[in-house]
Amino acid sequence: MTDRDETIDKVARLIAPFNKKGVALADGTTFAGDLEWDSLVVMDFIANVEDEFDILITMNMQAEIETVGQLVDAIETLRNDASPRL
Template sequence: MTDRSEIYDQVTAQITPFNKKGIDLSEATTFAGDLEWDSLTVMDFVAAIEDEFDIIISMNMQAEIETVGQLVDAVAKLRG
């Protein structure tokens, strides 16, 4: 089982190519507000996360994830 800090590091590494504004990332960083991602960017990013962790993030789950920390928690939960 991967620990949460490793998942956080992997998630932030996946965010880097999408972080066009060079925002400093934290658990509280929001995808829509801080990173200003549009829906297409979100879809591309979700696909990258799903590939990285070999998981499927449902549309319902995606709708509830607003911050980096919430995404890390969701990945940890899906990896079980």
């Protein structure tokens, strides 16, 4: 399993309590359209993601993230940027 696959699994687990309609998740699943989340749900979810991955997703980044795949890519980028360089 790749790091990205592990990130997808963790993100899916974090989405589950907010996925009231049981929408099937894929890279292209949108938070606003498919999952029908409002801004309060998004903020709660992002707080959980930040805690789980020990990252900070800025408001500017949040505005650009519309799909599950984009979120996973952003998490991977933030985690890699935070890794110590040798």
